[in-house]
Amino acid sequence: MMKKELSARVKISFHTLGCRLNQAESASLQNRFLKAGYEVVDFGRPADVVVINTCTVTEHGDTDTRRLVNRLHRSMKSAKIALIGCQSQVQGEHLLQLPGVQWVIGNAAKMDLPSILLQHGACEPFLMIPAISKESFTVPGAAIDRKHTRANLKIQDGCNFFCSFCEIPYARGRTRSRQLPDLLREANELAGAGYREIVLTGVNVGTYDDGGKSLPDVLAALSTFDGIRRIRISSIEMTTIPNEIFRPMQTGKVCRFLHVPLQSGSDKILRAMNRKYCARDFARFIHQAYAAVPDICLGADVMVGFPGETEHDFQLTTTLLQSLPLAYFHVFSYSDRPHARSRHLANKVSETDKQSRSRLLRQLSQKKRRQYFQRFTGSVQEALFEEEKHGLWTGLTDHYIRVRVTSSQNLHNQLRRVRLQDIDGMAMLGTLV
Numbered sequence: 001m002m003k004k005e006l007s008a009r010v011k012i013s014f015h016t017l018g019c020r021l022n023q024a025e026s027a028s029l030q031n032r033f034l035k036a037g038y039e040v041v042d043f044g045r046p047a048d049v050v051v052i053n054t055c056t057v058t059e060h061g062d063t064d065t066r067r068l069v070n071r072l073h074r075s076m077k078s079a080k081i082a083l084i085g086c087q088s089q090v091q092g093e094h095l096l097q098l099p100g101v102q103w104v105i106g107n108a109a110k111m112d113l114p115s116i117l118l119q120h121g122a123c124e125p126f127l128m129i130p131a132i133s134k135e136s137f138t139v140p141g142a143a144i145d146r147k148h149t150r151a152n153l154k155i156q157d158g159c160n161f162f163c164s165f166c167e168i169p170y171a172r173g174r175t176r177s178r179q180l181p182d183l184l185r186e187a188n189e190l191a192g193a194g195y196r197e198i199v200l201t202g203v204n205v206g207t208y209d210d211g212g213k214s215l216p217d218v219l220a221a222l223s224t225f226d227g228i229r230r231i232r233i234s235s236i237e238m239t240t241i242p243n244e245i246f247r248p249m250q251t252g253k254v255c256r257f258l259h260v261p262l263q264s265g266s267d268k269i270l271r272a273m274n275r276k277y278c279a280r281d282f283a284r285f286i287h288q289a290y291a292a293v294p295d296i297c298l299g300a301d302v303m304v305g306f307p308g309e310t311e312h313d314f315q316l317t318t319t320l321l322q323s324l325p326l327a328y329f330h331v332f333s334y335s336d337r338p339h340a341r342s343r344h345l346a347n348k349v350s351e352t353d354k355q356s357r358s359r360l361l362r363q364l365s366q367k368k369r370r371q372y373f374q375r376f377t378g379s380v381q382e383a384l385f386e387e388e389k390h391g392l393w394t395g396l397t398d399h400y401i402r403v404r405v406t407s408s409q410n411l412h413n414q415l416r417r418v419r420l421q422d423i424d425g426m427a428m429l430g431t432l433v
């Protein structure tokens, strides 16, 4: 019966919380529903089925899901809600109690959602959380998402590092890699669909290993695609970055950009976090990267308020960040996660201290970004343009400078040279040359 209800022209919408990997997976899934005859509508529009790809990295991710589900149920009583992804994996039973939720599907089964809806459409609320495989994998379809100019390409999943604050190894399983021929098949489809920039995504992309083929092999293979002009590596752990990465940044298609999580500048805290380096290692790497690729945009993640973080530890973090040639950093406040070992640690930091430390580091990040931008004032850079807003076209350089220009031309998905002139908050204003 539900086969009929959930067949052609059933309206389905998607909402993605969390990281780029979730975005890549949602985009692939969306295309599979389109191919199966569903009508994909914008999130918020009336729909028969609403899919929320959840996140559990922070407490906020959990709260966001609950809030969204409650709001959806109030505004769209008849919509059936499917919760998939990381929070579904670790809090499935709990999520199934939320109003309007019909399906809760863990990470190992979420890409089978089209067939799950057909088979389990009419029954009682349905929970499916199969064990996560440790084997290499393939991803059906392609992550074509017409709303974005840059395509996310999933190359890896899971993590074996078990940082003490992190729930990801429980939510996404152990590290495993996508089979190289399969990811090249998708890259070919993405290039054919007109994408010029591919963003490599995963949980711990530097650990990529498909039968001995590693991240530099992926970069080399993708570089041979004519249509693809830029390959960007999303967040990558410092201890996994191969030296061979710098040459294709200087002379090839790999973007001069690295986002490298630091988390803390205090060795005591890094040890308690079970991170695999000390502050000095991190500083050495950043200087090495900067020396190898002088214009490189280096970003970092920093966490404030890990249990036991004293004012002195925080000062060590601040001093380290001040001293390094970083262009920006993302600041996160620590929160206890249900499976993470750090929840058992004593000396929790007060919310007030977390907030004030977070504020100070955000201000420092803004200052760093401004300093980075200033270096490029007057220079000509190539930007990939995305969209027009308020009369200004916005694009991105390979080294992660958001650029705004005034133009009457349609610049969508075009790579154009721009002279950068002024700093405008988080972006630079320029003119086409």
Ligand code: SF4
Binding pocket: 159, 160, 161, 162, 163, 166, 167, 168, 169, 203, 204, 237
């Ligand atoms: S490296 Fe650490 S923080 Fe990153 S996903 Fe793995 S366990 Fe989590």
